Every structure is written in C-alpha cells, then in structure tokens.
Amino acid sequence: MINYRDLENKWQAEWDKAKIFEGSMNQKQSYMVTAAFPYANAPQHIGHLRVFGTADVLARYKRMKGFNVLYPMAFHATGTPILAFAKRLQNKDPELIRELKMFHVPDEEIEKMTDPVYIAEYFIKEIEKGMHAVGFSIDWRRSFVSIEPKFSKFVEWQINLLNSKGLLTKGEHPVGWCPNENNAVGMHDTKHDVEPDIEKEMAVRFEIEGKDASFICATYRPETLPGVTNLFVNEKAVYVACRIGEDGKTYYISKEAASRLGYQFKIEAISEINGEELLKMSCTNPFTGLKIPVLPGFFVNPVVGTGVVMSVPAHAPFDYVAIEKLKTSGYPVPEIKPVKVVDVEIGRSLDKKTGQAQVSDIPALEYLKAVGADVSSPDNLIEQATKLEYKEESHWGKMSVGGFENMSEPEAREKMKGILMQKGNGFEMHILANRPVYCRCGTEIVVKVVDNQWFINYGNAEWKKNVNEAFKDITILPPKSRKAFESAINWLDLRAVARAQGLGTRFPIDNNYIIESLSDSTLYMSFYTIVNLIRDTDPEKLKPEFFDYAILGKGEAEVIAKSTGIDYETIKKCRESFQYWYTNTSRHSGPDLIFNHLTMYIYNHVAILEKKYWPKQIVVNGSVLSEGEKMSKSLGNIVPLMDAVEKHGADPLRFVIVAGADLFSDSEYSDDSVNGIKERFEYIFKIAENMKSMQAGQLEHIDYWLYSKLNRKIDTVSKSMDILELRVASTELLYNSVLELKRYFSRGGKNSIVIKDYINSLVLMLAPISPHIAEELWRMLDYDNFVALEKWPEQDQSMVNEKVERQEDIVDRTIDDAREVMNIVRKKENKEPREINLIVAEDWKREVNNLMAAEKNVGKLIENITGNKDSILGETTKKMNVEMILDYVKGNAKRIGSIQHTDITQEEELSFLKEASGYVSEMLGCKVNVVKESESKSERAKRSMPGKPSIDVSL
C-alpha cells in the first residue's frame, strides 16, 4: 500500500527546500499561469481544486516543455460577502457556525471572527495551507490581498486611466432597494438569498373620457393594444390620482403602486379614490382611438403593476374569463367583442394527440380548452392557459392587425413601444418580477432607480470593436466556449463600477463610493509581475507615474524615481519583470465568469495595455459534483478539501477532480472513483518494484507492440495536454496503461528494458497531474533529480507500428470468435471441445478485400472486375477464375461498408497467430493449431477472411 500523505509531505518539503517553483527571470521563454482569485471568506472544499488544479497541471506541463513558468496566487476580499459574513457572526448565526465547524474551524477562532479583516487573514492562511497540501507549484512570494493599500494604489491607477480614456460614464440605474434601511440590496442581503429579479415593463396611458386624466396600465405585451376592449380595476382597492414626473398631468393608479413606483419616478398624490368610483369612467384606447369601458376584474391585484389592467379577451384567458363571469353575475356589461391581433396554431407545442392545431377567433378560449379549463376553473389552471398562450403566440404567432401584418410578436412589441413612446402614450417602468422579496430586516424590497451611478461603458463602440479584434488571437479552451465569449463581448454594456458599501478601494472620482469588486480585479494579474519587487515600498510612493512606467513603459525611470521616492533600480526591475512575464499567459476560471469577469478581463487589457501584453489564452473549467450532486451547504454534501486530502491523498484527488472530466463538464467526486485510481497507482508501483528482477533480451513481437502503444500514447497525451483535455490524458495514462501492461505480461512480455522505457515515459507524463507519486517513482527508476524539472517525453514515430497493433487486435478478435463458436458447440453437442484449428485466408482474398475497401459500390466493383480485370487485379488474382472472385465479392457485398484495407499477408497472419497460439490456447483452455486455407481439409476453410481466420472445432 502506498502511504500517500507521507510521500506527499516528503516531496512537498523537498520542493520547498529547493525552491523550484520560485519564478525568476532567465533566458528561457516565460509562461505565466493565473487562476481566479480565491475569495477569502471560507476555507476550501474540493470544488476549488478544479480551476486551481487545472492551472497547476498546465504550469507543471509547460515547465517540462521547457518554459520558465510562473504560477502566482493572491486573494480576493473586496466586496460585501466578508462584511455580511462578519455581521452574521456578530449575530451568532447558528447556520454559519455549523458550516464553519464542518470545516473544523476552532471555536476560539469563530469567536474572533467579527472583524472582516481578521476573517480574511484567517482563511487566507487556511487556503494557502490547502493549496500547499495538494502540491500546487505556486510562487508564494507574490501573494497579496485585494484590500491591501499597495493593491488599492494599483486599482486607483487603473480606474483613473479608464476615466481619462473616456470609458467611464454616469447615469441612472434600477436596483433592488430596501425602503426601511435605505440601501441597495443584492442576493446576499435578502431573506433566503433570493436575487431580486428586475424586469422592464411597458406602462401604457389610457386617457379618461371627459377628464384631464389618464389610467396607467403595466403590460408585457403592448403589441396586443389593438385588441384592448376595456380596462379592469379592483373595485375594492384604493386608488390615487397623482402626478408622475414633470408633465403636470393626472394619473390614476392603485395606492400601493403609487408608493412603490415612487422609488422610480417622482410621484405626487393628489387625492384618493375608491376602485368602485373608477367603474363609472370610460377611456380611449390610445392605439385605436376607440372608447372603452372600465370593468371590475376579479383577478386584479393592486400590488401588481399599477393595479389597472388592460383587457385583451382574445389573447388573455384571465381577461376572457373575467368578462364572462361578469356577464353571468348580472353586472351590466356593455357589448364586448374580443379582437384578435395574432394568429397562431393553438396547441402546437402540446402532444400532437391531444392538441388540435387550429386557428380561432378567440384564441384565449381555445387555450383554456387546451389545458382542460373553462370559465369556472380555478386561477391556477387559467394561469396555465395564459402561459401556454403567451409562449406559443410569441414563439410562432403572426400579427394580423393593420400596420403589423405578419410580424412576430417580439418584433411588433418593439414597434409598438416606439409608437407609444413617441406619442407620449407610454414609458418604461421596472418591476420586481419575483416579488415578494424581503430584505433581511423583514421589509419588502422595491425597485429603485438610482441616479449618480458611475459605470464602465463596455458598450463603447470603438472599445467593443477592438476587443472583438483582439479576441480573434486569444486561444479559448475548450474551444466550444468561444461562442459564449463572443456573445458576452457583444452583450456587455454599462457596468456599475462603484457601490456604496463593501471592502475595497475608494472610487477615486467620488470618494463616497467603493470600487465594485469585479471591476477591481480585471487587470490584477499584471500586478503579480511586480508585487514581490515592491514588497518593502511605502504604498504612498506608488504614484500613477510608477505604474505608468512599470506597466505601460511611459516616462523616464530617473524622473519617476525622483517624483515618487522609489529607488531607480526597483523601478527598472519592475518594468523588466512585467515585460518578461506578461507576454505569454494563460488565465483560468469558471464558466459562470465568462459573462462578467473573463470578458471584462479582455476589455480592460485591450483598453490599457500594449497589444503584445494582451491575453493569449483563457481556460474555462466546469465544477465538481460530489456523489453525483452539486455540492451545496444545505445538502451537507460539501467536502472540505483538507478532509479529502487526508482521506485519499493529494495525488488521487488531483487525478479524480482535475483530470476526471473534460474542461467544461463537471467532474465527479466519489470514493469509488478515487479508489479506482489508487488501485492503478498501486499496480504501476508494483511493476516499478518488480522491474529490478527482470532481464533484458531480444525484442519480440509483443515488445514492439508495447513500444508502439507507448509512442502512440506520448503523442495522444501531449496533444491533450496542449489543449488541457485532461480526461483524455488521464484515461490514457492510468487506465489504458494498466490495461496495456497487463496484456504485455499475459502475452509473455518480460523485457526489462522495454518495461523501463515504458514506465519512464509514463512517469514523466504523470508528473503534471500526480506530481508526488511521479517523484517517488522517478527515484525508484534510479534518477536523483526532480521529475518536475525533467523534459517531457518525445514521441519516436518510428516505433509506432500500426501493423503489429492490428495483429494483436486480430488475435483478440479471433479469441472472441473462437470462444463464441466453442460455446455454441458445447451447447449443441454437449461435449468439451478438444482442439481448435485456425484457418488463415489465402492472399487472393486479401487482394479482393482491398478492392472492396477501395470501391464501396458493389455494382461498379463487379463491373470493373469483369470489364478490365487485367488492370485492376493483382498478380495472384489475375490468374484466377473470375467467378471465384465474384463469388467472394457477392458473398461479402452486404458488409462492404465495413471492409477495411489490409496489408497483412497470409504468411504474416499465419506467423503471428502461430506465435500467439500459446496465449490463445491458454485463454480458450484448449489446444490450438494454425493452418493455411489451402492446406486445410476442413469444409469451413473457404469461409476464412483476411484478419478473420475460419475456426474449426474438433471434439
């Protein structure tokens, strides 16, 4: 048994002592790997291993490929999470305390965690410990925290630079808002961590007949306006007459709406009025100009929208039902005829058997029927009909009203919005789509439009164009996530850069704000190149001109030395270090960051740096599943990193998590999967130990086979490592290698030189993924240097022997076939087979086989053979009877598609089958003879095919 932890501790100590991962400039081509900032408010679980581990594998691989590699690490503490964390601990939040205990945080430490900075310091230590324990090849001298003053100087410089380039703008912005605390609230500030979902809706103005006032309706579907036949209000609710904004007009909306919309618009209430009073009014449809009544709607909720609903009975099941209900209740309903505005095949998305696709004049009614509802059905069923109708109509519907003919609904919607807004009959408002959402203080959240908000303008056309241009030269791994980046680049628009609270750097343009925490980490990777050189420099000396010089190469070092007080040598070295390290980089992160951090990273680099320092490669990782499920604290299946390391060892863990899945897909952590890996490590160890007692000798058939497999493997693995397809590499290295070694031995392989060559290369290729085991094996192979600094193996193309591999495949298939035949015979004759004859096909069949492989059209092939046999047939075949050839062709016509070219002659097939006959005999448990077709007396002889000997069983 391998003692993983002992072995790993030993090698980690050796690496530290030799300082082999401390990056310093030398003649070699540099390569810098950076992974996303770990956030310093919790210790690590195994999920973190994914991104950082992949980065480490790349760093180690590139080192072996001859690069001078730097893998730095720093910590993120900016933003609100750590503040919220501290607050929760101040309140002795039992859930959080339970989580911390799960990570073995001692009680006395939890006691001290009321200070955000202490929290960050504590967890940074823990995370460092974890990263060290899994053997990351990190240069720790460059570690920093995103809240330290030196880094703040850097971020200030960056933000000022963006501003001077005209990339910051100021404007208004909707946010979730707690009216009680007067604060913006995000997900972290709400009960049950609900993200406030803010959506835009269209507010439509309906002028009231005979009054200088209007109703306001909120709607997602302004394009149905031509179909509006009336308005609905809640006759029991209280409404207010009010002024909205500066237009001096009077509007009627529900009282609740007025108070909530007050956070978006300037609203001044004039008087209250009961819903009942409104029923006496009528108003004008702003699109059609027709006069429409105001009716009581049973479903109208004064808290939703404006409390006034525009009614489209043809297309909204609730509206249709409300009118029908009114009619039966005896309410004096004026004549209302639903007006259809969209044509659609009703029930198109339903199961074809139940949904009758048809067009109707009152689709709303048909949709009620489609879900099995009628006017007396409960609200939830009507809701279902509404959803179905909305979905089908906006997906497949075609507008049928004047001016919008044949438009899709989304198209018509935009057009209608334009018309309404232009005429002053509509404006956009924000609503909380997932209301009610509550602040942690218990108050219901509203939408507030804040002004004075600073943005980074990622919508800037010129900037976007440059980024699109730059993106063409960036390698994205896996390549399939390229598209996501493309849409992210084009979608990114205004991005708030400052916020009122949180840890971080003060916003230099307005000191009341803090720089938003994603915006402060878009260029920081360049800070790694200089941070170790300014360790002892007073942060106050890090003036803009210093960064201008170090990062941008602007100005004169002497002048800057004078103005900043930093010594000349340091300034010079910073510039050189930046230039040296920042040319060849790989950035690693998770898929959820494509739409913010990673794309912002590209944007900021393009805006600020010279072209040669722009991003070169971005790697996107999937996450880690634990026992098939996403790890979540509530499920309690979160596995602390250190627990897993202690239990399984770092290398098996690295293997399963980092290399267990393709980049973008999730990898699976379970004890089973780790155990499988351990078993294979043990096997390789055993071979390495036993190797010493084996001997060298002449190369046999199976030796060539193993060399062939090895050299093919080197190529496959190298190519996979280049694009970080670690799943392929790991399967090849562990699973397939063990299979190959086992086969080698069972086929009688025993050459110590061959095995040593094989293990040697295998260990080298294992080194990036399982570095500790590789070091240990490297010693067992009698080397005394670090495998981490060795050269990656090169493929010897001449040793890749397709023919030998194919021959082994034939041996395998022959065994399978023979086994099958034997089973049939056993069953049929109820006797144990005594002997097996393998009958090898004649050479003429091989020639014909190859003709068939080349020409897949049987008719054409037969024509060719009969027509000009002299020109297409080979020497042996030419002399033969054409009928015999044609028989063979016809006999195999059906499987012509699967016939492959072969270059194995009968003599060769005969000889390697004879060589393997001992093995075949052992596998089958009976005597085996190998004979030529022409020499066999068996009637089955003629059934033999190239690579597929006919099998004759004697009882």
Next chain:
RNA sequence: GCAGGGGUGGCAGAGCCUGGCCAAAUGCGACGGGCUUAGGACCCGCUUCCUUAUCGGAUGCGAGAGUUCAAAUCUCUCCCCCUGCACCA
C-alpha cells in the same frame, strides 16, 4: 424571453468537427465463474433481442423528416434538460 451548453446502453461518459473497421471506447454497477474457511481485494467471462459452428438478421444513440450505396456522426423541423442574464462574488 435572450444567450451558451447538452440529450448516447442499468448508471457515468467517449464517439459527432473529418459519415463506413460502431451493437458503440473506458469506468462503475449487475450477473456467472475462479481464488478464499468466509468476506474484501484480485483474476476470467458476460451484460439489446432473435438466430447460429463465429462471419447472419432485427431494433437502436431525445422525436420526426431529408441527403447518401452507407448516418450516433451531415441538413432541416420540433421536444426536453442544464447554466447565465448584470452591479453580485
């Protein structure tokens, strides 16, 4: 809704770009056998159905249609699942 990714055998997961060696790698599981006092580990076999002295047939890679001598793979239409949608790390 918009954007991105995906739907393959009991499960996980390759293959799809570059169509035919694909009833489909590999791992896990299940089953049968060996080893063992026994269990674990390990080794061997087996794992769609029918047929059969292998080499045959049917069904089959979300559904349907098409292109082709040939489709898991190409094209089209549809259905379903996952992720993200902003000031939040």
